[in-house]
Amino acid sequence: MKIGFVYDAVFPETIGGVEKRIFEIGIRLVRKGHEVHLFGMKYWDGPDTIQRNGLVIHGVMPSYPLYTNGRRKILPAIWYALRLFFPLLQNRVDILECQNFPYFSCFSAAFISRIRRIPLVVVWHEFWGDYWYDYIGRAGVMGKLIERLCLSLSPSLLVDATTVRDAMPQTGLSVSPVLIPCGTDRSSIAEIPASPVQSHVIFVGRFIPEKHPEILVSAISRLKGKIPDLYAVFIGDGPMMKEVKSQVMNLGLLSHVLMPGFVADHAEVISYMKSSRVCVLPSEREGFGIVGIEAILCNLFFVTSNHPRNAAQDLVRPWNGVVCDISPESVADAISTCLQRYGTSQEYADERRDFCYRHEWDTIAEQVEEYYTTVLSLH
Numbered sequence: 001m002k003i004g005f006v007y008d009a010v011f012p013e014t015i016g017g018v019e020k021r022i023f024e025i026g027i028r029l030v031r032k033g034h035e036v037h038l039f040g041m042k043y044w045d046g047p048d049t050i051q052r053n054g055l056v057i058h059g060v061m062p063s064y065p066l067y068t069n070g071r072r073k074i075l076p077a078i079w080y081a082l083r084l085f086f087p088l089l090q091n092r093v094d095i096l097e098c099q100n101f102p103y104f105s106c107f108s109a110a111f112i113s114r115i116r117r118i119p120l121v122v123v124w125h126e127f128w129g130d131y132w133y134d135y136i137g138r139a140g141v142m143g144k145l146i147e148r149l150c151l152s153l154s155p156s157l158l159v160d161a162t163t164v165r166d167a168m169p170q171t172g173l174s175v176s177p178v179l180i181p182c183g184t185d186r187s188s189i190a191e192i193p194a195s196p197v198q199s200h201v202i203f204v205g206r207f208i209p210e211k212h213p214e215i216l217v218s219a220i221s222r223l224k225g226k227i228p229d230l231y232a233v234f235i236g237d238g239p240m241m242k243e244v245k246s247q248v249m250n251l252g253l254l255s256h257v258l259m260p261g262f263v264a265d266h267a268e269v270i271s272y273m274k275s276s277r278v279c280v281l282p283s284e285r286e287g288f289g290i291v292g293i294e295a296i297l298c299n300l301f302f303v304t305s306n307h308p309r310n311a312a313q314d315l316v317r318p319w320n321g322v323v324c325d326i327s328p329e330s331v332a333d334a335i336s337t338c339l340q341r342y343g344t345s346q347e348y349a350d351e352r353r354d355f356c357y358r359h360e361w362d363t364i365a366e367q368v369e370e371y372y373t374t375v376l377s378l379h
Contacts, residue, residue: 001372002035004093006109008080008102009066010057013043015266017290018099018125021160021182023055028365030054039087041080060087069239071135077102084108089116095372097121097158103146110153119379120154121372124177125287127167131309156375160288161311180367181314182288183359189297192267194274197258199231201335202276202300204269207238210285212305214240214247218328219280219335221251226336230256233272237262273298278338280304282324282331286312293359296320296352301338303331319348320355 003026009016011023019040026036035056042048042059049058061083064076081104088096089112098109100122113120128147132140151157151168157177159165165177201220205211213234224230234244234257241261248257263269273279279295280303289312292302302321304312313323322334357363 001029001095001376002093003029003037003372004088004091004096005036005038006084006088006096006098006105007038008041008077008105010038010040010043013063014066015264017182017287018101020290022099023053024183024185024361025365025368026055027053028361029369032365032369034369037091037093039084039091041076058087058091060084072102074102077104081105081108085112088112092116093118095119095121095376097123097372100124100147100150101126103150106150106153113154119156119375121156121158121375122150122154123158123160124164124168125160126285126309126311127164128309129167129169131285158371161314163308163311163314164287167308178371180364180371181359182290182293183361183364184290184293184297185361186297186356189270189294192270192274195268195271197233197272197275199233199258199272199276200227200339201230201232201278201280202235202273202295203232203280204235204273204291204295205281205283206236207234207240207244209240210283212282212284212326213244215282215326215328215331216280217244217247217251217253217257219282219331220253220256222328222332223335224253224256227339232257233276234259235261235263235269235272270294270298273300276300277342278303278335280331280335281312282326283307283310283312284326285309288312289315292316292321297356297359301342303334303338317351317355319351 005022007018007022009019011019029036037056039058039060041061041063043063061080066072084105085108096109096113098106106122109120132143155175159177159179160182203213203216207213220232273295279300282305284307292312292315295302302316305326306313306323316323322337324330324334
């Protein structure tokens with residue numbers, strides 16, 4: 001197969017979960033003998049088209065910052081969608097996969113799929129619905145409309161979490177979305193040594209309101225009375241960084257919290273995880289949550305929220321973590337529960353082995369390949 005992935009961000013220049021998924025699946029499809037193209041923004045110097053790890057990567061336009069104040073910019077997304085047409089026409093593929101976000105590119109991919117008569121797969125990492133009004137106010141009516149229109153662009157729909165599938169409206173869909181989760185590379189994680197920085201709690205993510213790092217800081221403050229040597233590591237950066245640093249200082253937590261900022265080396269992030277006990281992601285809006293998978297594979301307990309737009313809660317089982325409300329009290333109680341259970345993970349070796357297999361990139365790439373083959377056979 002000749003496969004085309006459509007997404008503006010490119011790994012490793014940007015390290016979000018979506019671009020990581022495309023990269024990991026893409027390189028494995030190449031190993032299986034397929035030709036894989038990625039049509040994204042150009043983050044590199046030199047020719048517009050390069051090869052990396054066997055992937056053919058097309059820079060359809062110069063790269064631009066994707067976020068402002070923690071929110072996706074609209075104009076770069078529109079410009080990217082417009083610039084997609086010629087590269088997609090020039091480089092014919094057998095099947096296109098487009099990520100649902102940031103939406104406009106879905107319409108470009110759908111147009112090309114129709115005139116080229118090739119199937120289009122749309123992968124849904126989130127479905128917002130009425131959340132659009134919370135995100136951009138009254139203008140959310142347009143976001144909600146565009147999102148619903150995207151549902152009609154292709155009968156081939158993938159989701160990476162049951163929470164996302166359950167949030168999608170069932171009326172009007174000609175087929176049920178197929179669930180294929182995201183994953184990680186267990187063998188590479190196993191080779192990374194633990195950091196000398198020992199911690200009880202770790203947070204990995206952007207410092208934005210939706211991820212609520214401030215809630216975790218408040219939870220740490222509540223716990224330090226019970227656990228005098230409590231230590232937490234916050235990895236990441238973002239518009240809330242200054243606010244969270246001030247909160248740490250005002251609550252007298254400077255000796256309890258390490259904030260190294262954005263850590264570009266993924267191996268270093270994993271090493272911090274391996275030296276911790278509980279990974280906490282008190283997010284109200286999350287895609288699949290690759291951080292949670294990595295934490296579980298590092299034998300950490302995983303604490304996340306029960307918010308309906310948090311797909312990361314799909315990862316939690318009775319043996320590997322706790323789902324809780326988004327409040328300092330609930331998060332503190334969940335952390336305390338997990339710390340008391342720490343060291344019991346070996347009791348669930350079979351469950352962990354099954355979880356690891358289902359969330360291995362090799363397993364997921366095979367599922368994606370089988371799905372593409374089915375879609376092509378029905379087209």
